[in-house]
Amino acid sequence: MSEAKLVKFKINGQEIEAPAGTMVIKAAHEAGIDVPHFCYHPGLTPDGNCRMCLVEASNARKPVASCVTPVAEGLEITTDSDTVKEAREGVLELMLLNHPLDCPICDKSGECMLQDNVYDHGPDNSRMTEPKMMKPTKDLGSTVALWGNRCIVCQRCTRFCEEVSGTGELAIIHRGDSSVVDVFPGYPLENDLSLNTVDICPVGALISKDFLYEARVWNMKDTPSICTGCSKGCNVEIQQERNQTRRIVPRHNPEVNDYWMCDEGREVFKPAVSEDRLLDYQLRTADGTIDTNPKNAASAIFNGLNQVSANHGTQAIAGIGSAFMSCEELYVFKLLFDGLQTPHLGAFSRPQREAKSFKQFEIPGDPNPNRLGVERILGREALEENLEKILSGIQNQSIRGALIFDDLLDWDLPAEWQSALSQLEFLAIFSLRDRTHLPQHSCLLPATTFGEKDGSMLNGEGRLQRLRIATQLPRTIRYEHEILQQMQQELGMRSKVVPPSALFKEMGKAVWPQLEISTIRELGDQGIQVESPTENPQRATVS
């Protein structure tokens, strides 16, 4: 990209430099000067229809919309003159003419740009005495509902559907103050990015049906993390209230997901709050009783595996991780099984699906958030060859004991695995769901999932990104990495259980020695590109 020429200009007397072609509003925001707006969104082309961003420019007689005015050498912009203030008041008064102001029951309330802008810049009363226009409230598709009365016709949603998803379902119908957004008859808003329109709608006109009345936004706490729905690793904000995740919204990362995320990703927290989540340890002891004390989990698995290796040799045990484990978990897992001296180390992953490509967004075909992490830490063969070897090993009775991770979302053990696992002498399985059909001699351990663990994952493009804890674990559950570390302790490989940040340090040195990442904090909120995407040409061709 050729560097655009820098242009010098002034905003409110403050000297500012920006590349030629930048719009005034963007330059102002970057310089920390507030220019209120509705229809402008940094991820969409400017439209200039809401007139909220009017400013005075030295090269125009009337106020101009700063979102469609490019910067120019020597331009002088004023954002705080009386004319501008009057213009803003006028715009807001017009916007409120037909606005229902049902903030108390509006899901957008608390993050509504109309509320904020009226509060900061609006007139203190309305001269409107006529009855307000009524517009429809209806479903636009299976995910999004429209509250027509609240629409301020900023066309962010229609531009999104044209420019980013490229599906073009939404349009503005009618004229003047009857204008409202709508879908064409028979073509509902059904695309995999539909819920982004809800995020970018500045008011509560587009509402997520899934989140409807779930929580008030000011009661929720945000945690920056990443989505674990697929190998893209979209940066997200996990919003939680009373230790329960309520919503996931995208977080800006120009290198990964820009401002967007897919609808499927917004559901990844569901298994953590689902009814049938496994919450108790079921450690089957030698005398047939079931122990539920999490403190005994590590020793139960360790003794079980040890017994098998004492009876049949160390080669008779296998470990199967998953492409949903964090890099830190995988690292401890690998060390543990190296310590147990078995080469049988595999990892489950969800089968590839068809990649989906939108105008400005790709949903990759690999639905595993940390597949690349597995390849780097356990080895590329872990995902396929080793799994096959382990399966045949179990079937021909050369493998008699296993520790298995079944923490993949929306995934079930394939039938051949289920029957094979029932032949094992000892089986320990970390699972999200209660698996009552498993053989009697197994230890069932609750797995942790999205939003509950700290650590890092390597996305499909080779970007190492940080997972953060948004919700505390249910009281009966321990972290997998703790249990794995306790098993290491039993082997004498580790003196004490350390947090994921310390594991990250160990792992960073061992797995990416050429990189000088010393602490997990360095990953920051945007992650670090540890491998260049082109280094993995096989990414595109993974079958």
Next chain:
Amino acid sequence: MTTSTASPPETQQTQAPTGEKKKSTGFKFKTYIPAVITGLWNTFKHILKLDGHKTFTLNYPEEKLPVKKGYRGEHRLKKDELGREKCVACFMCQTVCPSVCIRIIAEEAPWEDRDKRPAVFEIDMLRCIYCGMCEEACPCDAIELTETYNVVATNRHAKVYDKDRLLSN
């Protein structure tokens, strides 16, 4: 100011009202007798209802004090003319409540004229400080503090009032 700080404290004390000093060191003062008698006389005045004294004690619960206007007692959720709760589950009261004792879970209203209503509305009366902020905050005039001050119960659970209890208050 400057003169008082300049003068030595001892002289101030010795020069202090000499007449009073005499009084407080006298025989009467030392024995407390006059003070005791004055106090007892006061008591007898109350007992004998002299000087217009009257009894303040009420035979509660047979007798009750009239509640003053604006008294803030237990909450009530108001009903509209069709007998449905007026509350639209906007969470304003929950947000403003300084003792965080209101718990609401919202749901879609089954009625035509509104979108939202509370599926669960609970107030933990033991945490409530009866400040009345919830009443002030409510945009729908749906909650108010009544004059009920008889707030006893035999267990803690009974003091967490649910929607039905609040509606019938």
